[in-house]
Amino acid sequence: MTPGRVPLRPLARNGSAPPFLATAASAFRYQSLVAAGLSPWRCPARRWESTSGAAGSGKTGHIDTHPKESILFFDNIFPLKLTSVLLMRAWETSDILERFNNASLSFLNPIGLVKRAIPRTAPIKVTEIIPRLKEGGAYVKFTYPDNMSAAEIEDELVRSLENKPIKPWFNPFRSIKARLVLGRPWLEDLHRLPKSRLKVEFVPAKDSELPAELSQESLYSLFRRYGKISDIISQPSDSKVLPRFAYVDFVLVRDAILARSCVHGFVLQEEGSRTATRLRLSYEQRVKPHHIWNWITSHPRIVIPIVAAFLAAFTVAVFDPIREFFVKIHVQKSFEITNSRFYKWLKRQTWDIFTFRKHKDDDAGLSALFAHRKDLIDSLQNALLETVETFIVVHGPRGSGSRELIMDQVLAGRRDVLLVDCRQVVEARGEAGTIRKLANQVGYRPVFSWANNLSSMIDLAIQGTTGVKTGFSETLESQIAKILQTTAGALKDVALAGRKKDDKDAALTDDAYLEAHPERRPVVVIDNFLHKSDEKGIIYDKISEWAAALVQSSIAHVIFLTTDTSYSKSLSKSLPDRMFHQITLGDLTPDVAKHFVVSQLELDEPGKKEENGNPPAVTGSQLRKDLQELDQCIDALGGRLTDLQVLARRLKLGQSPKxxxxxxxxxxxxxxxxxxxxxxxxxxxxxxxxxxxxxxxLIKEIATKESLRYNEVLLSSTFSSSTTPGASNAEAAIESLSNAELITVKSHHGRPSTIRAGKPVYQAAFKRLLEDAVVRARMDLAVLSELAKIEAKNIDKAEGELSLLGSLPSQSYQAEDRVNYLLAKLQSSQQKIAAYEKEMAVLKEVLAEEA
Structure with missing residues (x-):
């Protein structure tokens, strides 16, 4: 490009215009700096030894030239992206020059590219080649004859490359460019990679002179010939940064490399300026305008909720199908080896070999129990074949064998069964443990329970800084609902897994198909429902709501196993308009209980050896003699299954029934x-x-009467007027003691009727406690003390009301009845306190005498 009128006066080494500007005389006017002592080329010449680091005179990194000697810079000789690889090879100057003189025109040889770029008609002699791998080019120092100028040689070289462009193999879209070096190049080996932005600093040519700041027009005229310029940014006028500078932004990085390699150290004088200016060029990282990022960081109240919603949607789209898959294989037990055909065949073939006596004992005992409850088993199995959109509730005290009854008998051989043990979920520590346990129960994985604590901290930090609740963290309630919702979707897929296109009811919708085929629905067994219901009631609420959705949508049958007598209150919230299919498991009758114990003992035959070869602890004949005591012992022990199992184990160890x-x-x-x-x-x-x-x-009354009337207990002073904090509600106290299994509340026509011991063995235990004089005296003393406190409160109330009546100005006859009533009540309470104190004195003597 030939610029128009340019107010620049570059200063050259020998007083003549720089060669490359000889054809642009209308644009430039030059004068010599030799007389002024500004020539930057007056340095002793020294041969280059290596270009791997700083070189030149005194290792300064500058290139020196002799008279009639100039420098060309050839661009696009080496690939920029492979600089770190190419730097591993040592490039010696003498070796390069020798290779240049002997180089062929191979397109793979970088030195050959330089030789091809120099036209044969150019009357120059290359004296040194200095490759610059970081810039992807090379400096070529040459000499030229006296009858020519360096500008003419540059013009010939540029025309030759324009007519016959040379494109290297690594960059076929850009040809080699060559320009005359105007300034004083600096061959540094610093880790400064080329950039498309050049920082042009205006430094003084002499220490005693102040440099002039070039205008944008002058900078454009100087740098445009090296490539397309995208922008020129001058230093703000009010800036105090020295030296003054300007930014020149090129479109391409290689254009910026060519400009810096040729102009760095160039000394010129702008028209109208009295002093000369030296240009010092360096690469500068261009700060690109990040409009989108700036908007995002400036609007956190909008962006953070959007990001949270996106992450939630991403999690649902990616992880929910995986989690549903794991829930399905957990319900169907697809990967369990016990369901494989090979395992079943091997079990049939080796049943007699690997079956041990203790397993037979257990099976025999349970068979006796299940034979007694055959009607209940048939009733539950028939209920699973009916389209009844309600819960099946199996209620029984702890140790009644409800779980064994359902899993081993009612659902024996059924494949699609999901067992959820609420006890493990409720007893988990912390929210993360609760989520992890619930996920393990239903097969929900992967689960990131630990991430909730981290997201809560992030949410709290963001809310504290921006004032916006991001919603990254989820509450325990929402996470439980998410796990159960995913499980419901997986259960529906399991229920529809056996459906085929050629079925006679293939035209039915999924809901209609499930309603018409209740036998295809999976069974969800929720064990230990309302276990420690006072601690984590939200878990039971969510599970009951989820179970109600399953039965109402005909997705699955739901069986609740509970020991809590107040289960109807919790379940009625989820299904308020349905009657539950309730089954109550009571204690075994004495005959069945005796048969259960005997069935576990009669396998111990005389002469049979244990697994270790030793004789059994007790022989069969001895057991048969002891069985005469078994009837009386079972009457005292009762028919609770766990107690009977403990009795059988003790009898096996050689103890007598009594x-x-x-x-x-x-x-x-x-x-x-x-x-x-x-x-x-x-x-x-x-x-x-x-x-x-x-x-x-309750212990004292039940021990003597065995059965108490429910309302009688409510009206007793110990329950109706308790002074203990939290125990003032009599009905809540009875219900809490029933849940703790101290007592059992029997109902009649849906209302609580009688109160009995929580276990049959507790009846005998209550009597045993009454026989202990110290325990009885201590507990009676505590009851009498509380009764005395109750009467003392009554006296205080009566005295307070009498004091109020006595403060009236005149005693009217209408208040006489009230005064007499209060006086009688006060007298009655005082008489009771006196009687209580007499009894307490006797009890204290017992405590003082008994050990």
């Missing part, structure tokens, strides 16, 4: 004493809904 039952009763009495009577009063007392005095009242 001794075994006595030990069981003694152990039960110790448990009652520790859990209900000798509890420490303090913080836990406020959390309980019953008091020690109420528990002892």
């Amino acid at each position: 001794k075994a039952v006595s030990d069981i009763i003694e152990q039960s009495a110790s448990e009652i004493l520790r859990m209900f009577l000798l509890t420490n009063k303090g913080a836990n007392e406020r959390e309980r809904k019953w008091s020690t005095e109420q528990a002892w009242y």
